[in-house]
Amino acid sequence: xxxxxxxxxxxxxxxxxxxxxxxxxxxxxxxxxxxxxxxxxxxxxxxxxxxxxxxxxxxxxxxxxxxxxxxxxxxxxxxxxxxxxxxxxxxxxxxxxxxxxxxxxxxxxxxxxxxxxxxxxxxxxxxxxxxxxxxxxxxxxxxxxxxxxxxxxxxxxxxxxxxxxxxxxxxxxxxxxxxxxxxxxxxxxxxxxxxxxxxxxxxxxxxxxxxxxxxxxxxxxxxxxxxxxxxxxxxxxxxxxxxxxxxxxxxxxxxxxxxxxxxxxxxxxxxxxxxxxxxxxxxxxxxx
Numbered sequence: 001x002x003x004x005x006x007x008x009x010x011x012x013x014x015x016x017x018x019x020x021x022x023x024x025x026x027x028x029x030x031x032x033x034x035x036x037x038x039x040x041x042x043x044x045x046x047x048x049x050x051x052x053x054x055x056x057x058x059x060x061x062x063x064x065x066x067x068x069x070x071x072x073x074x075x076x077x078x079x080x081x082x083x084x085x086x087x088x089x090x091x092x093x094x095x096x097x098x099x100x101x102x103x104x105x106x107x108x109x110x111x112x113x114x115x116x117x118x119x120x121x122x123x124x125x126x127x128x129x130x131x132x133x134x135x136x137x138x139x140x141x142x143x144x145x146x147x148x149x150x151x152x153x154x155x156x157x158x159x160x161x162x163x164x165x166x167x168x169x170x171x172x173x174x175x176x177x178x179x180x181x182x183x184x185x186x187x188x189x190x191x192x193x194x195x196x197x198x199x200x201x202x203x204x205x206x207x208x209x210x211x212x213x214x215x216x217x218x219x220x221x222x223x224x225x226x227x228x229x230x231x232x233x234x235x236x237x238x239x240x241x242x243x244x245x246x247x248x249x250x251x252x253x254x255x256x257x258x259x260x261x262x263x264x265x266x267x268x269x270x271x272x273x274x275x276x277x278x279x280x281x282x283x284x285x286x287x288x
Contacts, residue, residue, distance in 0.1 A: 004028065004062040012102055017074070019099055022046035024068040025111060026061050034066045034117035034142075034283060035107055037100065039126025041148075042077055046070030049123070054256040056274035057121075064283045067113055069103050071096075073125070080128030081135065081151075082189070083158040084198025087125075096129060097136045097160075104140060119281050121145035123254050124182065128152075134210070135159040138167035143281045145172040147273060148182050148252050150206035156198030166213040168240035172280040173210075174273055175203040176250025178265045184246075192263075207232060207244035214240040227270035245276065 005026040012019050038057055040049035049070060050058065061068045071078075075088035079096045089096070100120070107113045120141050122130040127149025134144055136159045150173075152158070177184045181191060186202035201209065211220070211234040220232035220242075228248035235241045247255065251265010255273040278284055 003058075005058060007058075010106075012099075012106060014099055014102055015093075015095060019074075019102075020046070020072045021103055022050070022068075022070040022072075023107075024058055024061055024070070026065055026067075028062065028065040029067060029111075030065050032112050032114045034119065034281075035104065035113040036061070036066055036068050036281075036283065037103065037118070037120040038068060038070045039078060039120065039122030039129045040070065040073065040076075041122075041124035041126055044126075045076060046072050049126075052123075052256075052260070053254050053274065054258045056256050056272050060274045060278045060283065064278060066283050067107060067111055069107065071099060071103060073129075077125055078122075078129035079132075080125055081132040081158055082128055082198050082200070083152070083156045084189075084196055085125070085128070085158075097133060100133060101137060101140060117142050119143040119145075119283070121147065121277055122149065123147040124149055124252065132159050134169055134171070135164065136161050138169050141169050143170040143172075145174070145277045145280070147174045147254050148176070148179055149173075150175065150182060150186065150203050151201045151209050153186075153199035153201060156200065168214040170240045170280070171207075171210045171214075171242045172245070172277055173203065173207050173243065174245040174247065174255065174276070176247045176253065176265065176268075178249050179252045180263075180265050181252045203244060203246065204232065207234075207242055211242040214242055216242065220244070225270070227268070229268075229270045241280075243280065245271075 077087035079089045127146035189197040216234040230246045232244040
C-alpha cells in the first residue's frame with residue numbers, strides 16, 4: 001500500500017561509530033519544512049517507536065508537511081538527563097547531543113529544513129533525552145515535548161551544563177497518574193521496582209520548574225479537557241509557554257489509538273499525543 005511519504009534509514013559517523021535514524025519526508029513537504037525529532041523509549045528503536053505510536057506522527061507529518069527524524073539510541077537507549085541511568089551508552093560516553101545537532105545539520109543541507117523550526121519530542125528515556133537537550137543545547141530547538149518523563153532530582157541530574165543560563169523553549173509535557181515506571185508524584189524511577197534510574201521530580205513540579213526557566217511566575221491555569229484530562233498552562237505574553245497534560249489513570253504510554261501491553265498500565269482514547277504536540281507547536285494541516 002502506498003503512503004504519502006518516503007521513509008528511509010539514514011546513517012552517519014560520530015565518535016567512531018555508525019549512528020542511524022529513520023527519516024520520513026512527506027510528499028507535501030514545502031521548500032523549507034519544519035523538522036520534528038522523535039526520541040524513542042528505553043529498549044526501543046526508531047522502527048519500534050513508529051509502531052508504538054500507531055503511526056500517528058507519520059500521519060501528522062503527511063498532513064502538515066513536516067520532516068520527521070526518529071534517531072536510534074546506542075544499545076537501544078539515549079545518554080539522557082539522569083545520572084542514575086546506567087545504560088551502555090552512558091558507560092561508552094555516547095554524545096547524543098552531538099548526534100542530534102548532526103542530524104539537524106545534515107537535514108538542513110540535504111532537505112533544506114528550517115533551522116528556526118526544529119522541534120523535539122521524546123518518550124520515557126527519549127523524553128529524558130529531550131530534557132538533556134533543553135539544558136545542554138536549547139538553542140537547537142523551537143519547541144519541546146516530553147511524554148512519561150520528568151525533571152531529574154538535583155542529585156540525579158546529568159547534563160554537562162545543568163546550571164547554564166536558561167534559554168526559554170516552549171514545552172508540552174504529557175504524563176499519566178498511574179505511570180508504574182516514571183511516577184507522576186515523583187520519587188524513585190525504576191523498572192517495576194528494579195534497575196533504579198534515580199529520583200525524579202513530580203510531573204507538576206517538573207512543569208513548574210520549566211515554567212520558571214521560561215520566566216513565568218505564579219501557579220498555572222487549570223482546564224478540564226474531559227475524559228480525565230487536565231491541562232495546566234503557563235502562558236504570558238512574550239514568554240515561552242509551558243503545558244502539562246495530566247491524564248488520570250493512564251500508565252507509561254504515549255496516547256494513541258491502539259492497545260499496548262498491560263504491564264505499562266492503562267491507556268487512553270481521550271486524545272492523540274501527536275495531535276496535541278502538533279497543535280502546541282503550530283504544526284497543523286494547511287487547512288487546519
